[in-house]
Amino acid sequence: MTRDSKLVEYKNLVMDLIKGFEDITFSYLQREENHMEDALATLASMFKVNDQAQMMPIRISIREIPAHCYNIEEENEEDGFPWYYDILQYVKYRTYPAEATENEKRTLRRLAIGYILDGDVLYKKGKD
Structure with a gap:
């Protein structure tokens, strides 16, 4: 009932x-x-399926440890700068890397919106 x-x-x-x-x-x-x-x-609720569609079962496994993790190296192997160097330079001086394309410049501007500079320390903006 x-x-x-x-x-x-x-x-x-x-x-x-x-x-x-x-x-x-x-x-x-x-x-x-x-x-x-x-x-x-x-x-x-995000998609519609007709009655005749063959639906495959969803198999879900619960793992006790993470299946993968990301390891962000402090320095980039290619140029020796930290991964956030271009963002820092843009926030601090409004400069782009010399070889940056227009698309890369646009992406850098979009990324930089999420960061704030306090002295020489770059912080990611949070909700608070």
């Missing part, structure tokens, strides 16, 4: 969709354990 009148139509839709599956399982999750389901529901 569906108590919330707003959910009755969804329940009826689910009951119709069940007929198209060979096997289906429902399980109750506490609200605080429902993050993945909310994300999947949001994804599902």
